């Protein structure tokens with residue numbers, strides 16, 4: 001059984017797409033922390049259980065760490081036990097998908113629809129009583145905005 005969130009270096013096809021927010025590599029590097037840059041711009045994967053957001057149970061919205069676009073809601077977060085923040089659904093329209101075949105089977109890579117920042121991958125082993133999907137997201141790609 002494979003539980004993971006690990007993505008190998010990603011193909012650059014979506015970088016050719018036009019995103020609403022586009023910046024040069026140097027600009028992203030200057031704005032983001034090294035961990036954020038590694039995940040968002042290089043499609044890296046943070047160490048499991050390394051994100052403080054993994055155990056965050058507060059109510060609020062998870063937004064893109066790079067551009068602030070709302071991506072996931074706390075009510076859709078669940079404890080997958082994998083060590084990465086997990087959600088059973090995204091905020092429709094704000095997350096875009098690309099297929100990633102790098103480790104030998106088809107997976108759906110997901111990224112911010114506004115800036116193209118890599119977020120994680122979606123798998124089909126999520127909660128059966130809701131969507132059945134597990135959006136396995138790097139905490140480094142997210143910022144948490146508590147509800148008022």
Ligand SMILES: [Zn+2]
Pocket residue numbers: 064065066067068069112113114115116117
């Ligand atoms: Zn973004």
